[in-house]
Amino acid sequence: MFIFRSMRVEMDEKCSQAPSEFARRGGRQAPSGIGHNAVKQTRIQSIKAYIVASRTVTLEQICEKFQISKSTLRRDLEEIIADGDIRKSYGVLTAQPAAQQRPFEERYVANAAAKRRIAERAAQLVSDNDIIFIDSGSTTMYMPDYLQDRSNITIITNNLEVIRRAYPFRNIMVITISGILNRDLDSFAGASAVSVLAGYNINRAFMATAGIARDFSITNSFVAETDLKKMAMARSQRRVLLADAAKFGVLSLCTYCRMEEIDTLVTDRDPPAEYLIRLREAGKELVVCPPAPHPGT
Template identity: 45%
Template sequence: MMKSKRIQQIKEYVAQHQVVSLDELVEKFAVSKNTIRRDIQELVDSGEIKKVYGGVAMNHDPSPLVPFSDRQIRNKREKELIGELAAQFVTDGDIIFVDSGTTTLEMFDHLKHREITIITGNLDFIVRCMPYPNLTVITVGGILERRTNSFVSLKDTGVLSTYNINKAFMASTGISLDTGVTNASALETDIKREAVERSMYTYLLVDRHKFDKFGLMTYCKLSDIDYLITDSQPNEGYLRYASEHHIQIIYPSPVLSHDR
């Protein structure tokens, strides 16, 4: 395993378990204790984890997973604008992945008359598709994660490995230049990561309140995103990063935001 990938997985493992011992990490990643110590030191130097008695722990408290019903009414107008913008990138014949989340759900009213195939575990999206025979729905199946109203597959099932996805519309608990694109549900990480890997183009839908925040686990790097769709222009740091990594940032014009 490449060092960079191992360090990322160590960070995710520590985030998931909160406190872990060095011996546990040695057994989990099948490397020497000296290798684990060096990897840990890099994460400590970056400020992402800290050493505690007997092991290591996360250095910051990640953003918690707020219940779906509460998130659905939070920043409602911003999510509607983002959903409308994102839906404009969908054309008839597309095979799209729609992530769990309240922001991706706002795409539905702008897609319901399209002739498209939708792959999703988003329960609310699936239910809304039922009256529309023009929408072909493929569900990922698995376990119902009630906190996000979505189905999640058992770990490492490769549920999306046989599908050719044109466009993936992804949600996130928080994003930052350091931690990348994160989510608060450990159960959803694998399906999110696989959707990004399998899709030709990846669209990330996040409102301005999620910038410089992070959740429990990172499911992709910010540079893996092709389009960042938000409700207002990000700060200069994100604009520079987007330019360097060929990410298109999409946000409503001031006229659209004001008039609607």
């Protein structure tokens, strides 16, 4: 069953129009099973991540790295550069600056109003006595602000800003995860952090992302956090992804899960049609929290 909660009743109309709209844009439905197309999409995802990590690579380097022929790579190139975050010029592929992650301070202020709405709506999913994991992110960090009226909440987190925001509230117990402090991320990560998290049972994990790729991969930009995110997903009974609309169609360095692995997506605007279709087919919950209408509109 597909559940859609929004201040606007548009879902039925959008879903009925979505396949034709998607087709007119020249898009391709992501594969639902294992086969040739699934292998191709996985290869393209890996190649794009390699380019983002390396920033600039030659076609020959890609062929050697992934053990593919030049003809295979030529067939893949259209999809590799389709999003505009990677450009090709004279046999060289270059990741554009937008494909690189920004420091936490810069992400803190970008689209802040939408991120606060998303965090507030996600906090409504928390029940009394819940044990929750709050991921490191510029949207998830706002969640403690909206948990003041809940009883006996336990937050497990690796993010300094989450800890700071939860500190004044006596109703919240905070469990911090050990590890190495990354000042660009305002968070702790590393093998010890993963080991500590593995010992906890979690009711809900509230996850962040740097981008939701066209093949429905949930991605992040920092390798050090990837294993921690995977562990949080594995230890949680339910998984909630917080992502503003700017994250759709964005590929970042590492994939930590697929969209089918989350239970609820909370965002500020209706996702593109292909994402709506995928969520509906997987029976996932979509929560949209648009800005309040201006008075008189």
